[in-house]
Amino acid sequence: MSSATNQIVAALQRLTLFWRASLWKVAKELGLNPTQCEILTRVAARPERLADLALALGITQASLSDSVAALASKGLLRRQPDPADGRARRIVATEAGQALAARMPEAPEALQGAVAGLGAIDAAGLLRSLTLIIRSLQEAQAIPVQHMCLTCRYFRPHAHDDPVRPHHCAFVDAAFGDAALRLDCADHETATEEAAARAWAVLAEVG
Numbered sequence: 001m002s003s004a005t006n007q008i009v010a011a012l013q014r015l016t017l018f019w020r021a022s023l024w025k026v027a028k029e030l031g032l033n034p035t036q037c038e039i040l041t042r043v044a045a046r047p048e049r050l051a052d053l054a055l056a057l058g059i060t061q062a063s064l065s066d067s068v069a070a071l072a073s074k075g076l077l078r079r080q081p082d083p084a085d086g087r088a089r090r091i092v093a094t095e096a097g098q099a100l101a102a103r104m105p106e107a108p109e110a111l112q113g114a115v116a117g118l119g120a121i122d123a124a125g126l127l128r129s130l131t132l133i134i135r136s137l138q139e140a141q142a143i144p145v146q147h148m149c150l151t152c153r154y155f156r157p158h159a160h161d162d163p164v165r166p167h168h169c170a171f172v173d174a175a176f177g178d179a180a181l182r183l184d185c186a187d188h189e190t191a192t193e194e195a196a197a198r199a200w201a202v203l204a205e206v207g
């Protein structure tokens with residue numbers, strides 16, 4: 001590995017350790033474990049089917065079922081028919097689950113403060129780099145595919161000459177910059193493999 005690669009990997013490792021320790025602390029205070037916290041946070045934001053949730057969290061349906069059963073026994077989750085498919089069921093947060101999820105910080109406060117303190121250019125560059133790293137890991141099948149701009153059929157990277165807002169979202173028909181690249185967008189629709197590969201190449205090439 002090059003020296004820069006070593007340093008970046010070391011930095012990511014340090015941030016991961018810090019995040020994991022913070023998540024364990026929050027989970028313990030709430031009487032949950034970190035996986036249960038993640039499940040509750042996701043379904044409080046958007047009801048999901050078991051299979052989709054397992055895929056998004058990168059765990060097996062069997063371990064997810066155990067965690068869902070534990071959360072259901074605490075009255076925080078329940079299963080209900082999916083309005084989009086009468087034969088399928090999805091997991092939703094109960095009122096108590098929503099209330100508990102609202103008490104969970106999106107990220108450790110110290111980390112949020114550090115990121116918020118970045119200048120606009122550094123923040124945009126960091127988000128662009130993280131987007132490329134995550135897409136690369138998805139391509140290697142190391143992490144699940146997310147609802148991110150780089151895999152969205154509405155994403156048009158570097159469609160405009162404007163250096164501040166070079167990209168275009170065809171869903172809202174608006175230009176946007178690196179700082180607004182999304183990693184989990186509710187309006188995402190999956191692009192073809194060819195289109196996603198093209199978008200990735202364009203974003204990676206035009207720095």
Ligand code: SF4
Pocket residue numbers: 147148149152153154155156168169170171172182185186187188189
């Ligand atoms: S719909 Fe969402 S994910 Fe798709 S390009 Fe627009 S902002 Fe990105």
